[in-house]
Amino acid sequence: MSDFGYKIGSSVLRAFQRLPLGFHYRVGRFLSWMLGDVLRYRRDVIMVNLARSFPDKKYHELEQICKDSYKSMGEIFAEAMFFGGCRNRPGKLHDSHLAEIVDTDGLFDRLKERSVMVLNTHYGNWELTGGCFEFFYKPPYMADNMSYDDVCIVYKEFTSKFWDRFIGENRCAIKPDFKGYIESRTVLRYAIEHKNERKFYIFPTDQYPYGSASCDIPSFMHQPTKVMTGGIALAHKFGMAVYFMCIDRKRRGRYEISFRSICPDASRMEVSDIIAEYYRRLEVAIESQPANYLWSHKRWK
Numbered sequence: 001m002s003d004f005g006y007k008i009g010s011s012v013l014r015a016f017q018r019l020p021l022g023f024h025y026r027v028g029r030f031l032s033w034m035l036g037d038v039l040r041y042r043r044d045v046i047m048v049n050l051a052r053s054f055p056d057k058k059y060h061e062l063e064q065i066c067k068d069s070y071k072s073m074g075e076i077f078a079e080a081m082f083f084g085g086c087r088n089r090p091g092k093l094h095d096s097h098l099a100e101i102v103d104t105d106g107l108f109d110r111l112k113e114r115s116v117m118v119l120n121t122h123y124g125n126w127e128l129t130g131g132c133f134e135f136f137y138k139p140p141y142m143a144d145n146m147s148y149d150d151v152c153i154v155y156k157e158f159t160s161k162f163w164d165r166f167i168g169e170n171r172c173a174i175k176p177d178f179k180g181y182i183e184s185r186t187v188l189r190y191a192i193e194h195k196n197e198r199k200f201y202i203f204p205t206d207q208y209p210y211g212s213a214s215c216d217i218p219s220f221m222h223q224p225t226k227v228m229t230g231g232i233a234l235a236h237k238f239g240m241a242v243y244f245m246c247i248d249r250k251r252r253g254r255y256e257i258s259f260r261s262i263c264p265d266a267s268r269m270e271v272s273d274i275i276a277e278y279y280r281r282l283e284v285a286i287e288s289q290p291a292n293y294l295w296s297h298k299r300w301k
Contacts, residue, residue: 010166017085021096021253024078032074036067042296049295053221053286068291075252080127084170093174094134099125099247101135103258110241110264111146115199117235117242117266119278121206122294123285124247124255129153129202130171130178135257146200152180154187154203154231156210184211184230191234202245203231206282208299215272220279221286223300232274235266242266242274244281249292 035041046069050062057065079098086093110116120126128135130153153171158164172178182190191199205228213230220227235242242262247255262277263269286293 006162006165009162010169013166014084014087017081017087019085021078021082021098024081025075025252027081028074028076028078029071030074031077032070035073036070041070045298046295049299050290052223052300054290055222065290066295069293069295072249072291073294073296076125076127079125079253080170083128083131084173086131087173087176090131090134090174093131096253097137098253099128099135099255099257100137101132101257101259103260105243105259105261107241107243107259107261108146110243110261111198111200113241114265115197115201115238115240117231117240118200118202118245118259119205119231119242119262120202120245120247121204121282121285122297123206123282123289123292124249124257126204126247127171128247128255129245130181131174132202132257134174146198148175148178148180150180150198150200151178152182152187152190152194152199152201154182154184154201156204156207157183157185187230188234191238195238201231201234201240203234205231205278206299207297208301215275217275217279221283225279225300227275227279229271229275232266232271232278236269236271236274237267239265239267244278246281246285247292248285249289 043066046066047062050065054062083093107116120129133148155168158167168181169176172181207228209226209228211230213228213233214226215229217225217227232242241264243259244262246258246260249255260281262274266274
C-alpha cells in the first residue's frame with residue numbers, strides 16, 4: 001500500500017478510535033459473535049489446544065472456555081482500539097482505569113542497578129503494554145529518572161505492511177515519537193548499542209519459535225513444547241534482571257498487572273532454568289483463568 005493509501009486508511013481508523021470505550025465494547029461483542037458463531041475462526045485449533053491442555057475437563061467445559069475465549073478476543077480488540085484513541089493523551093488512558101499495576105516485586109530497585117528483561121505473554125490484553133507506565137495508581141509510580149525513552153518493546157513483524165505499521169503506531173500511541181519499538185530480528189543489535197544504558201525490555205516469549213533460537217521443554221500444559229529462547233538468552237548475555245509479567249482480567253475493562261521476579265541476574269542462572277520457571281508461572285496463570293489466554297494461535301505445531 002502506498003503512503004497516501006495508508007494515511008487515508010489509518011485516518012479513518014483513528015477517527016473511529018476516538019469514540020468512547022463503551023462503543024468499542026459493543027463493536028467487540030459483534031466481533032466475538034462473528035468470529036465464534038459465524039466464521040468459527042480457528043475453532044478446530046482452539047478446541048484441540050484446549051483438549052490437550054486440559055485432559056481432565058469434559059467436552060462441555062472445553063466448549064465454554066472456547067466460547068469465553070472468543071469473547072476475550074472481542075474485548076481485546078475493543079480495548080486496543082480505545083488505547084489507540086488515547087494518542088498523545090495519556091491522561092485519558094490513566095483516567096479510564098483500564099488496568100492497574102498492583103505488584104512490582106522490587107522491579108524499580110533492580111532498574112537502579114541494571115537493565116530488566118520483562119517476559120510477557122498472550123495472556124490478558126498484551127496490547128496495553130505500551131502504556132504500562134500510565135497504570136500506576138499508588139507509589140512508587142516509576143523508577144528514579146526513568147521515562148519511556150528507557151523502554152524497549154520487542155515485536156514480531158506482521159506479514160501485512162498496512163497492519164504492521166498501524167498496529168505498531170497503535171501500540172505506541174501514548175508516545176507517538178517512541179523510539180524503542182524494536183523488531184525481534186534487530187533486538188540484539190539494539191541491546192549491544194545500549195549495553196551501557198539502563199533499559200526496560202518487554203519481550204513476548206510464548207510464541208512458537210520463529211527463528212533458530214529455540215529449545216524443547218518436556219511439558220507445558222501437558223504437552224512437549226518447543227520454546228523461544230531469544231529474550232532469555234539476551235538477558236543471560238547482558239546480566240539483566242528477569243521478570244514475569246502477568247495481566248489478570250478481573251472483569252471487563254479491569255486488568256491487574258503484576259511483575260514478578262524470576263532472577264536478579266540472569267547471567268548467574270542457566271537459560272534452561274529461566275525458561276522452565278517462566279513456563280511454570282505461565283501455566284499457573286492459564287489454569288487460573290483459561291479463557292484469558294490466546295488459544296487461537298498455533299502454539300503447538
